[in-house]
Amino acid sequence: MNGLLHQIASGIASGAIYASVALALVMIYQATHHVNFAQGEMATLSTFVALTLIHAGVPFWGAFVLTILLSFALGVVVERILMRPMMNAPVLSSVGVFIGLLLVINALDGWIFGFTIKSFPSPFHAAHPLLGGYVSPHEIGETGLTVVVLTLVWLFFRYTTLGLAMRAAAYNPVSARLCGVRVNRMLGLGWGLAAAIGAAAGIMVAPVVFLDPNMMSGILLYAFAGALLGGIDSPLGAVIGGFVVGVLENLFGAYVVGTELKLTVALMIIVAVLLARPAGLFGRAVQSRV
Amino acid sequence: MPPLLEARGLTAGYGETNVLHGIDFAVEEGGVTALLGANGAGKTTTLRALCGMIRRGGEIAFAGQRIERAATEDIVRRGVGHVPDGRGTFMELTVEENLRLGAYTRRDRAGVAADIARLFDYFPRLRERLRQQAGTLSGGEQQMLAIARALLVRPRLLLLDEPSFGLAPLIVRDIFHILRRINTEERMSILVVEQNASLALDLADHAYLLETGRIVVSGTAAAIRQDEAVRRSYLGY
Amino acid sequence: MDADRTVSSGRFGLTQALGMGAFLAVMVGFAFIADSYHLFQLTMVVAYAVAVLGLTLLTGYTGQISLGQGAFFAIGSYSTAILMANYDWPYWATLPVAAAVSALVGFLIGFPALRLGGLYLALTTFALAVSVPQILKVNALSDFTGGVQGLTMDKAEAPFGLPLTGDQWIYLFSLGVGCLMFLLAWNLTRGRTGRAMMAVREQAVAAEAMGVGLAALKIRTFAVSAMITGIGGALSAIAVQFVAPDSFNFFLSITLFVGLVVGGVDSIPGALFGGAFIEFIPNIANDISKAAPGAIYGAILIGFMFALPRGVGGGVMAMLRRARRRPLPEVR
Numbered sequence: 001m002n003g004l005l006h007q008i009a010s011g012i013a014s015g016a017i018y019a020s021v022a023l024a025l026v027m028i029y030q031a032t033h034h035v036n037f038a039q040g041e042m043a044t045l046s047t048f049v050a051l052t053l054i055h056a057g058v059p060f061w062g063a064f065v066l067t068i069l070l071s072f073a074l075g076v077v078v079e080r081i082l083m084r085p086m087m088n089a090p091v092l093s094s095v096g097v098f099i100g101l102l103l104v105i106n107a108l109d110g111w112i113f114g115f116t117i118k119s120f121p122s123p124f125h126a127a128h129p130l131l132g133g134y135v136s137p138h139e140i141g142e143t144g145l146t147v148v149v150l151t152l153v154w155l156f157f158r159y160t161t162l163g164l165a166m167r168a169a170a171y172n173p174v175s176a177r178l179c180g181v182r183v184n185r186m187l188g189l190g191w192g193l194a195a196a197i198g199a200a201a202g203i204m205v206a207p208v209v210f211l212d213p214n215m216m217s218g219i220l221l222y223a224f225a226g227a228l229l230g231g232i233d234s235p236l237g238a239v240i241g242g243f244v245v246g247v248l249e250n251l252f253g254a255y256v257v258g259t260e261l262k263l264t265v266a267l268m269i270i271v272a273v274l275l276a277r278p279a280g281l282f283g284r285a286v287q288s289r290v
Numbered sequence: 291m292p293p294l295l296e297a298r299g300l301t302a303g304y305g306e307t308n309v310l311h312g313i314d315f316a317v318e319e320g321g322v323t324a325l326l327g328a329n330g331a332g333k334t335t336t337l338r339a340l341c342g343m344i345r346r347g348g349e350i351a352f353a354g355q356r357i358e359r360a361a362t363e364d365i366v367r368r369g370v371g372h373v374p375d376g377r378g379t380f381m382e383l384t385v386e387e388n389l390r391l392g393a394y395t396r397r398d399r400a401g402v403a404a405d406i407a408r409l410f411d412y413f414p415r416l417r418e419r420l421r422q423q424a425g426t427l428s429g430g431e432q433q434m435l436a437i438a439r440a441l442l443v444r445p446r447l448l449l450l451d452e453p454s455f456g457l458a459p460l461i462v463r464d465i466f467h468i469l470r471r472i473n474t475e476e477r478m479s480i481l482v483v484e485q486n487a488s489l490a491l492d493l494a495d496h497a498y499l500l501e502t503g504r505i506v507v508s509g510t511a512a513a514i515r516q517d518e519a520v521r522r523s524y525l526g527y
Numbered sequence: 528m529d530a531d532r533t534v535s536s537g538r539f540g541l542t543q544a545l546g547m548g549a550f551l552a553v554m555v556g557f558a559f560i561a562d563s564y565h566l567f568q569l570t571m572v573v574a575y576a577v578a579v580l581g582l583t584l585l586t587g588y589t590g591q592i593s594l595g596q597g598a599f600f601a602i603g604s605y606s607t608a609i610l611m612a613n614y615d616w617p618y619w620a621t622l623p624v625a626a627a628v629s630a631l632v633g634f635l636i637g638f639p640a641l642r643l644g645g646l647y648l649a650l651t652t653f654a655l656a657v658s659v660p661q662i663l664k665v666n667a668l669s670d671f672t673g674g675v676q677g678l679t680m681d682k683a684e685a686p687f688g689l690p691l692t693g694d695q696w697i698y699l700f701s702l703g704v705g706c707l708m709f710l711l712a713w714n715l716t717r718g719r720t721g722r723a724m725m726a727v728r729e730q731a732v733a734a735e736a737m738g739v740g741l742a743a744l745k746i747r748t749f750a751v752s753a754m755i756t757g758i759g760g761a762l763s764a765i766a767v768q769f770v771a772p773d774s775f776n777f778f779l780s781i782t783l784f785v786g787l788v789v790g791g792v793d794s795i796p797g798a799l800f801g802g803a804f805i806e807f808i809p810n811i812a813n814d815i816s817k818a819a820p821g822a823i824y825g826a827i828l829i830g831f832m833f834a835l836p837r838g839v840g841g842g843v844m845a846m847l848r849r850a851r852r853r854p855l856p857e858v859r
């Protein structure tokens with residue numbers, strides 16, 4: 001029983017990470033109908049930057065904020081340089097570019113920062129065990145911070161004019177232009193925001209899984225699964241999907257198949273759910289192409 | 291006084307095919323100009339070309355400035371409100387959010403609030419549906435929303451693409467009545483595209499007749515309405 | 528609509544036949560001038576080209592995205608390896624089995640694919656790609672699969688006392704099998720079936736209207752695609768004489784996908800270019816930068832997509848069309 005509670009708690013903690021990355025994927029998907037396969041690698045690069053700043057003596061939260069800002073800029077630049085020229089290219093070619101970007105960033109990470117696994121400091125500590133010791137201080141802090149980030153993103157899209165314009169540009173770019181919205185700029189902002197959210201997720205997960213150039217590849221896959229599970233066109237669904245995948249993954253790893261096969265089994269379950277609900281749990285039922 | 295909008299030798303098309311083959315027309319300040327023509331004549335294409343939504347060539351002057359190279363967003367910001375083909379409703383957003391988007395380029399909050407209040411005068415239905423998803427509105431309500439959204443830009447020229455399309459005759463009459471009021475009360479210049487020629491000619495003071503990308507007839511609305519030959523061969527009523 | 532024009536390899540004119548003949552003659556000629564290392568590389572080009580060809584049918588023609596084609600490659604490889612290493616089968620006899628096993632798995636994957644389009648299918652196939660190496664490592668199967676260590680096979684030799692080295696022979700053998708596969712694919716994609724496959728890609732509704740048995744067509748394409756890619760895997764196993772789970776991680780699937788897009792998604796000859804890209808570009812990247820070859824590879828890929836968004840196949844077709852002053856169809 002205690003073990004179960006512990007597994008669920010750490011499932012929620014990793015779910016928070018998947019939820020963030022899933023949201024980043026969905027944001028870009030809604031705006032461009034592309035899945036950014038390089039989202040995870042961009043987050044890993046950000047995490048390396050954060051670690052470098054921390055080692056250079058910048059306090060943790062200073063490094064955090066600085067990294068978020070730099071990642072935002074990275075997202076904007078990537079959209080401007082790589083994605084905009086591909087706007088009218090066939091979808092599969094864009095996937096080719098995403099894969100290329102993934103490889104480039106992954107290799108640069110290894111080249112600049114090395115392939116060895118690095119530990120990453122956690123900003124969350126506690127003098128006494130919390131909640132009966134079922135969860136570590138880092139898990140609590142990390143989940144809390146993620147929830148704060150996700151809430152801020154939601155408030156931004158829901159209540160600000162800029163957030164509204166970004167949603168409009170994603171839903172209906174032609175009409176948005178006719179309202180005077182600079183759609184290309186909104187796409188850039190969306191990429192920046194997605195990169196910033198991914199960076200926060202990377203910094204939060206690094207103390208748990210340790211940092212190396214491939215840190216995010218498994219996480220990206222879980223996040224992708226979470227996004228599809230919740231519905232690729234539903235940001236809220238993606239967040240919930242991310243949490244569900246996190247809990248499922250932990251329970252299966254602990255009790256059913258062991259860590260070796262857990263990724264496979266988690267994905268199989270998700271595929272099974274999708275077969276029952278092809279649009280995802282919260283997605284709009286689009287007329288499926290058979 | 292030069293016209294508010296003047297197009298000279300306007301060409302436009304999609305991909306490598308040309309749809310407009312060099313047309314000339316003008317819209318007078320404060321007037322209503324109608325662009326008529328059968329389905330597929332190129333009316334929608336003309337409006338898209340004016341707003342820079344497709345590939346185009348030739349000259350377009352708006353309020354004394356050339357806009358044939360400007361981006362859609364900038365043309366809108368210079369004062370062109372466009373109610374597009376298919377109405378362009380943001381289906382997933384609420385009516386209120388649709389209206390807020392119409393006023394996106396404006397910073398005068400008080401002015402926007404006053405404009406919205408005045409628009410509710412024209413379209414009382416929108417006030418009742420403010421929090422509703424725009425996709426759930428009826429066709430007529432969506433048309434009203436589209437017109438309101440375009441007016442919130444505070445345009446000097448309003449482009450309307452088949453405002454009667456797919457609507458019941460009574461609703462169409464309402465909408466054209468409101469358009470007449472907007473023209474007189476707000477002194478709004480209008481370029482309206484219609485397949486329903488008799489309706490448009492009643493509203494307009496000038497009209498052009500488009501056939502496969504070329505202007506074949508132009509003149510005052512009254513003259514065109516009375517020209518038996520034109521009526522029979524082109525307007526079909 | 529002019530249907531013949533949209534089927535890229537619809538007509539087989541005299542020029543094309545001569546071109547093909549000359550190309551084949553050159554390929555065969557390589558067997559007698561290249562050293563054994565380069566022959567091995569060329570054999571791998573053929574194996575990868577065949578694997579990409581399977582993906583071309585599935586993703587290029589019917590528009591079903593597979594990010595897990597490496598799984599079929601692995602299944603073909605392991606079928607051959609298990610039969611050769613554990614049961615002493617001759618290499619050539621393993622090919623039909625590899626083909627059948629891969630086709631069967633493809634057939635089974637085809638069923639969920641009926642309900643899952645687009646990204647969902649991408650995820651499903653990706654899951655397959657992730658799970659295959661994990662399954663190959665499972666202890667319970669290690670008597671069979673060799674577990675993490677994998678399996679080693681003997682080198683194939685030229686039959687009938689032909690005066691050829693093993694490398695020369697395997698290269699020519701692979702080339703022959705590859706030709707068969709390309710002929711099969713070409714035959715499949717021309718005419719009615721080809722149009723129906725592309726109708727599936729463009730719009731399922733239209734395909735229904737054409738009277739295409741959509742479900743059957745999709746599943747069949749999956750099976751054929753898996754079979755061809757599986758044969759590619761079998762050829763590579765014969766050439767490498769070794770299989771291990773880690774050679775079939777999801778990166779292989781990504782690599783095959785890259786081969787598809789650089790070759791041109793719906794271009795059958797493009798698959799050959801894709802195979803060459805997969806085999807040679809990593810080496811070239813390594814020559815350019817020992818420190819970060821992945822970055823060079825990625826940069827080459829991105830540059831390639833910028834220059835030829837439709838891949839080599841699409842680029843060549845566009846050039847031919849321009850030469851004949853035909854407008855490009857609007858494609859998105």
Ligand SMILES: Nc1ncnc2c1ncn2[C@@H]1O[C@H](COP(=O)(O)OP(=O)(O)O)[C@@H](O)[C@H]1O
Pocket residue numbers: 304309327328329330331332333334335336
């Ligand atoms: N998005 C498009 N892509 C390609 N051709 C188009 C597109 N829209 C319209 N056309 C073509 O342009 C011509 C004029 O269309 P349009 O301007 O919509 O006519 P109208 O509005 O007068 O009915 C038609 O032949 C139509 O087929």
Ligand SMILES: [Mg+2]
Pocket residue numbers: 333334335375452
């Ligand atoms: Mg029209």
